[in-house]
Amino acid sequence: MTNLLEIHNIHTFIGQFHILEAVSLAVPQGSITALLGRNGAGKTTTLKSILGLTPPSEGQIYFEDQPIHGYRSFEIAALGIGFVPEHRAIFRDLSVAENLRIAERRKGDLRRKEEFIFSLFPDLKRLIHLPGTNLSGGQQQMLAIARALVPDNKLLLIDEPSEGLAPVIIEHMMAAIRQLSQEKTVLLVEQNFIVASQLAERYVIIEEGRSVKQGLMADLVDDPATIRRYLGAA
Amino acid sequence: MLRKYRLQLITLAVLAVLFIMAIQGMSAKDGLTIVIRGLSVGAVTFLVASGLSLIFGLMDVLNLAHGTLFMLGAYAGWTIYVRPDTVVDLIPPLALLLVGLVLMPLWPVLLGRLGRMPAAVWGWLGLAMAGVLLLISLPSIPIAAWSARDYAQSPVSYAIMLSQGQLQFPPAEATGPLSPAVALGGVLLAGLVLGGSLTVLSQRHRGMRVRGQATPPQSPPKGRRISLSHWERVGVRATAAGLLLLAGLLVLALNDNLTAWLLGLGTNWLFGLALIGGTLTAAALGGLMEMTLIRPLYDRPIYQLMMTLGLAVVGHELVVALWGRPEFTMPKPALFNGVGDGCPAESWAAWLELHCSTILVLGGRIRVYNEIFLIIVGLVVLVAVSLLLQRSRLGMIIRAGVQDSDMVEALGINVRRVFTLVFALGAGLAGLGGVLAAPSIGLSPLMGESVLLMALIALAIGGLTSFPGAAVGSVLVGLMEQFIIKYGQIGIPLPFLEEPFKPSPTLVPASTVLLMVIILLAMPQGLFGRTE
Amino acid sequence: MSLSAATSSPRTRRWQPYLAPLGLFIGLAALPFVVALLSGQSPAGVLANEAGSAKFIQGLLIEIMILAIVALSYDLVLGITGLLSFGHALFFAAGAYLTGVLLKSFGWSLGATLGLVLVSAVLQALLFGVVLPRVKGITFALVTLGLSEVFYIVVQSRELGQYTGADVGLQGVPPPDFLNPTSHRLTFYLVTLIFTFAVYLFYRLFVDSPTGRVCVAIRENENRALMLGYNTFYFKLVVLVIAAITANLAGTLHALYQPVISPNIASLNAMVDILLMTLIGGLGTLTGAPIGAAIFRLLTFFLDRWFGESASFMLGVVYVALVLFVPYGIVGTWQRRGFHLAAGRRWLLGLLTGRGDG
């Protein structure tokens, strides 16, 4: 199994604060990898650093064995990386259809993917002309994921998909992520360990801006000491 | 819906009542004239304010140099209109300069071969070098100039001569020692260097944002795969550059014929060209400004504001240096300038025949250009920009970028290019406004500052980021101004004064500022601003 | 205790920063005499108000010091407290015009004039204060700019022309005899010098005082200051009052010194000049303001000489270059000499974006 994404020792500053102080990780092709860690450990910043939204000042990032650090976000994204940010970042003033259309990288992207997207999230079809503001949290989350599916992305970076969602909807979301992971590689930040452990095959733990442990999720689930040590009980 | 906009509706109702009360004492003729004139001023203000609001909405830059762009557009348009010979002389060097800019996409490839991007300093050095090259080369290219000091050769006298229909141009002269061929080569080189340095500067910024200059950001990695489509694009660019070069040389060869042809077009067509030229000049300057001077400051909003303030001053001085201090006029095109028998026209049918400068409506004289044409253009722009925002992909990106430009970038869209585009668009609108306003308000180096003030007030009233707000605010400002002017003639009876108070024209802008302060005190976000 | 380093004998430490200004003060007071000696005049000539380079130098320094006071007061508002006001020219111009009109048209004594200038200064600050809690950031800049534009417009209007001289400017303000800058140049020079240093010292003390520290905290993170329980509005108002009083008094000096009060001192250009002076020296440093004022005045002097008509253009270019390349000014750069430039830049980013804390 080759690695789709590799990160070597990146350091990232936000303003005056040193947020990432050595993060290394690898995301194998075709897997779901979960980034775990306590609040404020630097998980979201890791995702943003991959995309160049908070560019790392040191270290290397390789996507399909091609270095992508130092490039601008839109160039990185255009290589085939989709981003589903925390709090979804749905464009409130755009309709659902526009929210999807804006993600097109080539003309007709949306038309080609329409069927797949609506089969994953049938709700969106019903809401297609509503402005983003009027969507509920779960619908926004679906739209955010759908938006990342419009272009031909190989890797999806998903930040806290289950945050603030009711259990039923989380179930639905997990099913959708599992289904789309058959063709995409996913790097996931998830606070809810249950969700993470059921979705992901691999894990990376980040603490205080460092990647401290990574491996197979199956091993982690059998290792309550590590869970307690790094993630608290929750 | 009603509850949501309650405050806005009340304010507008109060203003409407005030305006109606103000009209009460006047004849229908006076009232109509004031409203139409107010709308006309509002239309010009809107052209500036709309650009300001687009730019502020998307990138949080309050461009205090926008009035200057308005002014530069007006002066450029005037030059095309009154001195086409100068413009024709300027085309070849401009075309050669553009060649370098068109070829800009080549630079990343070349620089990529170097392995690492040169430091930003090289970009700035390159810019300076291009400037020096231009300073050396340009004087050696024959360009028909005028003198700000010699009255017979000044823009003022040309404006007068044109209005009397007796333009005579002095031959173009070169003042530099170089041969024209060498000079043109110098300009071409300057264009290439300019393109290169702009590339370096635009590639650098993201890195600088991270940690400042001390730790140079990483160089783009070597061995980046260049897709075929990239080479295709380069090919298109190269062809375009070649055509530009050819066009420039062609204009150089056919200089006199082209001038004669342009003059033969007549004022209507020339005015059209002036509109296009003024808009493009302002747009190009705006785009360039954004790329070089505003972009490095996106993380320092206060400095951005200071920068645009400084650019306003620089632009003002530039106009003084090139066109001189005195005010001068821009005659209206023939379409709106008919006089003599049958004028003012009594009906639209008569107007279509005679193209009178004024028309009688309800017994009052209405100036067709100022009070009808300008309003129509204002409406057209309002509709066009609204359509652009609501229907086009660019508009979609702008609306999305207003909310979260990082997310737009993360979708794979080059937001920085969108920024430059919107800045150029806004500047172009201001330039268009400048050319349009020039025949009615005349040209002076102070026109920028006063229109900027009006536009800022309109914007603040309407809500800084709201495009419809800019329109409403502009109309309010225009109406307010006309009413105060009218009351300057008839006087306002004040309780403590025996004679009615007649505000002089200089006081007019003060009244609009007061309107702004009052509205902002009631609604800090303006009429249509977001409340957060 | 372990905190000894922080609290150790503030008395000895406190006076150290004032030694250099004190030296400068003595030096400047003696300067006219030194110049007189060097140029072959007798020092007695200076006392007798003889024409010559000593008198010229005094004149130049008076201008610089008046500018320095204005720049200092602006630094307090923008650099220390982080209030983005673009209406500062109003404070200076209002002081100048009020002094001029009261002395010339109403024949008031200097004392009475000063009294009214102080009252009007407080009122101006309160005017800004009315706006303060409602509009923030760029809108505050806009509103203050608008208010100062109103003053600029009104002062040029023909309604007030008989008092203000409309767009020509206010001419022939009679300074009191003992302070006449032509006949008693040295007195005027020394008065200005003493006032300038008094202002500087007061500002220094203010910045280190409990109130001043809160002002700095407001610049750093206003929301946090609010949550600690500071009603930041009052602190900003205090700063505005102090700055308005100082700038108005500088305006008074300007009115007494200059033969003509031009309405341009209230214009947008004047605001750019104030910004430029503060920027040259370095925002938020206090020391930078007088240095910036001196450099600014000399720069205009030499640019006028070298470029004539295009001097203002060159000044604009200098300004743009400063904003772009030397954002923290001369003193700011010098203070950060030991750090990485990047550290200084980050500091600045934090300062100006307020994002430094997140």
Added chain:
Amino acid sequence: MAADIILETQQLRREFGALVAVDNVSVKIRAHTFHSIIGPNGAGKTTFFNLLSGNLKPTSGRVLFKGRDITHLPLHRTAHLGIGRSFQITNIFPNLTVVENIRLAAQALGRDNFHFWRHARHFRRYEERAAAVLDQVGLAKRADAPARTLPHGDQRKLELGMLLAPDPEVLLLDEPTAGMATEQVPELIDLIQGFQAAGNKTVLLVEHNMNVVMRVSDYITVMHYGQVLAEGTPADVTANEVVQEAYLGTLYGDVATDS
């Protein structure tokens, strides 16, 4: 009984667009207790905190402090009532020194805010208070460093110090341990607990670390989708079936108990 309630919310509700972040929450906080709020990410805990401290205004509902309505009090007034609040994201004055950060916090509620020329360091009361707090949170050695140069964990401590300096009656702590290394967490929690017990304070804590919460809390409120799911002592909450189902149960069920 009623006198015992120091902080109370009545039908507190806050909407963001279509999203209801806090949905008619009525909570009573007893004086001198350690009260924790738990719930999954996005359950509305931080919004609830912002409503309590006045950083956000509710769409509807009231906040009472000692029976007095403080819902619409300006931000700076709540601090004067004796309510202090910390943030999930570090919220300090980055360019001031550590001691100055604390001193400003101590000075806030005093009567010396409008002294214009005496040097701030001459006000011994605040100096001493700052020194004491610095010792308490263990930052005395870094007193003169600019706050931004501190490592993340120390910045959290500084934040806590700024909270303790004015000696508030009620402390609202929003994930005080966020981003800290696990080893440092107990230390910080002990510090908070000590402060609470010694001064007879009321502490309201949002925390993810369930072990910590269970150990230190007198009462726990469980929030879920903007609503209160359950309330009670740690024992009550752990025993509550609804909570088991929705939050704790799944966690412990799948991870802890299976292994």
